[in-house]
Amino acid sequence: MNIIDLSLTMRTGMRGIAWDTHTTLAEEGWNSRTLHLYSHATTHMDAPRHFFERGLTIDYQDLNKCIGPAFVVDLGEVAPRQLIGVADLGPLAKKIGPGDRLLFKSGWSKRVDEPAYRDELPRISLELAEFLAAKLVALVGVEPPSVAAINDLEEITAVHRTLLGAGVIIVEGLCNLDQLTQEQVTFIALPLKVEDGDGTPVRAIAIEGDLAGLAP
Secondary structure, three states, X not given: OEEEEOEOOOOOOOOOEEEEEEEXXXXXXXXXXXXXXXXXXXXXXXXXXXXXXXXXXXHHOOHHHHEEEEEEEEOOOXXXXXXXXXXXXXXXXXXXXXXXXXXXXXXXXXXXXXXXXHHOOOEEOHHHHHHHHHOOOOEEEEOOOOOOOOOOHHHHHHHHHHHHXXXXXXEEOEOXXXXXXXXXXXXXXXXXXXXXXXXXXXXXXXXXXOHHHHOO
């Protein structure tokens, strides 16, 4: 069994990440920080409330969808602003169905410290979003910080509403997918239980091999 961490490390200077010293070992006897987190910073999960005024909030997210087998869709090295369509699923397009999870491996996370990471991200096309929604997939995970162009309000709204409106969980900002060697892995991404939350950072992992290895 092999566990691969698919989560970006939170660092000062990253968009939406900051912290202050709350106590120190020298002064109060223990170290602690006050964290300031944007709800969609680093590796994170979107709740329907992100794009629907009365949408389901993250504290009511169905955790059954957050854990389970996931197909790894290898897109190769994608181009900036590339539009990912149904054809990019290859033979998998005929296999996927209700409850499936898809992780899109693109290598884009390598650009996390570049302006292009956010401004030139490859994105899920509306065609693909509608296809996945119709298939009733449970979860979609991507390496860029969004499934759609952040600087295009019409596109980002249409793609998010299509997926979230169909009950598809969106996990964005994944990394280390290049370390995955299997076509299917066990995927786990659990959100913080934030009341009325529109999304939260997650710790996402993939497990390759026999899950029996987790037993004591």
